[in-house]
Amino acid sequence: MPGLPGAGLLKKRLFGLAICSCLSVVMVELLVAQRRTPDLDPLIELLAEIDDAEVQADILRGMLEELRGVRTLPLPDQWPKAAAKLTRSPNVEVRQMCTTLSLIFGDPQALKMLRNTLANSRARLPDRISAIENLAQIRDAESVPLFLSLLEDDDLNSAALKGLVAFRNTEIPETILAKYDQFDPQTRRDATLALASRPEWGRKLLHAVEENDIAASEISAFVARQLASFDNPEINEMLMRSWGNVRPTKKEIAARLRRYKRSMQNIDLNAEDLSHGRTVFRKTCASCHKLFGEGKLIGPDLTGSQRHNLDYVLMNVLDPSASVGHDFQMWTVATSDGRVVTGIIKEETSTVLTLQTANEVVRIPIDAIEQRKKSEKSMMPEGLLEKLSDKEVRRLIGYLGSPDQVPLPPKVEAN
Ligand code: HEC
Numbered sequence: 001m002p003g004l005p006g007a008g009l010l011k012k013r014l015f016g017l018a019i020c021s022c023l024s025v026v027m028v029e030l031l032v033a034q035r036r037t038p039d040l041d042p043l044i045e046l047l048a049e050i051d052d053a054e055v056q057a058d059i060l061r062g063m064l065e066e067l068r069g070v071r072t073l074p075l076p077d078q079w080p081k082a083a084a085k086l087t088r089s090p091n092v093e094v095r096q097m098c099t100t101l102s103l104i105f106g107d108p109q110a111l112k113m114l115r116n117t118l119a120n121s122r123a124r125l126p127d128r129i130s131a132i133e134n135l136a137q138i139r140d141a142e143s144v145p146l147f148l149s150l151l152e153d154d155d156l157n158s159a160a161l162k163g164l165v166a167f168r169n170t171e172i173p174e175t176i177l178a179k180y181d182q183f184d185p186q187t188r189r190d191a192t193l194a195l196a197s198r199p200e201w202g203r204k205l206l207h208a209v210e211e212n213d214i215a216a217s218e219i220s221a222f223v224a225r226q227l228a229s230f231d232n233p234e235i236n237e238m239l240m241r242s243w244g245n246v247r248p249t250k251k252e253i254a255a256r257l258r259r260y261k262r263s264m265q266n267i268d269l270n271a272e273d274l275s276h277g278r279t280v281f282r283k284t285c286a287s288c289h290k291l292f293g294e295g296k297l298i299g300p301d302l303t304g305s306q307r308h309n310l311d312y313v314l315m316n317v318l319d320p321s322a323s324v325g326h327d328f329q330m331w332t333v334a335t336s337d338g339r340v341v342t343g344i345i346k347e348e349t350s351t352v353l354t355l356q357t358a359n360e361v362v363r364i365p366i367d368a369i370e371q372r373k374k375s376e377k378s379m380m381p382e383g384l385l386e387k388l389s390d391k392e393v394r395r396l397i398g399y400l401g402s403p404d405q406v407p408l409p410p411k412v413e414a415n
Contacts, residue, residue, distance in 0.1 A: 097387025
């Protein structure tokens with residue numbers, strides 16, 4: 001393996017490339033990729049010397065990209081000097097990234113600053129969201145009560161939920177469940193996904209469903225499958241009782257297919273209420289698929305697919321795992337602190353595994369992974385139609401077959 005370029009050489013190269021931002025990032029990647037604990041000193045020295053905010057931002061971005069998922073690193077000698085300069089930068093992004101790095105390097109000042117930003121209701125929203133992400137990344141236990149209180153805040157509750165899964169305090173699931181009714185639909189999805197991240201929390205979620213505090217229809221097929229992935233007999237039994245069968249056999253799938261086909265045979269699906277079909281799509285499919293430019297791209301864009309072909313749609317929705325594209329294979333990763341994450345692997349480096357889950361990109365340090373399992377299943381769960389009424393299914397399929405976008409129903413539009 002070629003040795004690391006010395007600090008002097010690297011500096012020369014970086015200066016030469018100062019205008020070409022992408023290349024300086026490549027250099028950072030090279031540097032960091034060669035060791036588990038990267039030697040950041042040459043870059044930090046460089047940061048302290050140059051004044052061009054663009055180049056500083058590039059270097060910081062490159063360092064952060066590579067350190068994603070890393071919780072803490074020993075403080076590099078040169079950092080305080082560089083940080084003193086960067087925190088005075090007129091460039092917001094440079095300042096923010098500097099704080100994040102200071103935090104990773106265990107700087108108590110940076111920690112205090114972030115906690116203050118988070119607690120300050122007048123701070124900018126993006127800064128507060130970034131504070132949540134940073135504090136969750138280093139597992140700042142002192143922030144947990146603040147995260148919990150932010151569940152009351154409509155602008156921050158979603159970010160707080162994603163941050164809270166990093167902690168294992170027992171009051172977390174209870175508080176999420178107590179506030180559940182106040183969340184909007186998107187936040188409720190984030191809440192159920194958060195609760196499905198640990199067996200103990202999942203059991204509490206299912207208990208709330210059994211007690212009718214939460215409707216079974218709130219549990220998406222994806223969440224149900226995530227709960228089933230714990231392979232915990234008690235959880236499986238609760239799931240079966242309150243939600244239904246998460247792992248249908250081929251025979252059951254074939255029966256479902258026949259039933260839906262029969263019920264839609266003589267129906268003009270285009271004449272259904274397609275606007276309502278669009279809301280069903282939003283609720284059930286748009287977290288992973290785009291259609292007419294709306295939705296996420298975890299799965300393929302459906303706009304150009306054979307979506308007007310009833311057989312094709314039903315087959316894919318009822319039996320998504322019949323043929324799974326390599327890119328969409330799902331992995332279940334258990335971490336040493338008891339969290340289970342399911343998703344598609346986006347990237348893996350020597351230090352960090354990046355997974356796309358149903359609602360976020362999660363970066364897990366390789367040394368925090370206890371077990372990982374490749375599933376034969378698609379990321380797209382079976383049973384997506386299980387919690388929909390026949391009428392909703394007809395409207396959804398009618399909407400999927402629509403040549404163009406349709407307006408939302410008036411009620412939703414008013415929101
Ligand atoms: C959790 C994410 C997720 C959800 C929710 C989801 N899908 Fe998918 N879907 C996928 C992925 C990933 C694929 C790629 C298939 C594969 O290779 O596994 C896919 C494939 C498909 C396909 C085949 C597309 C192709 O190009 O072959 C159709 C059709 C489809 N989905 C329809 C739907 C509909 C309709 C819904 C809502 C009822 C839905 N999906 C909900 C993730 C999802």
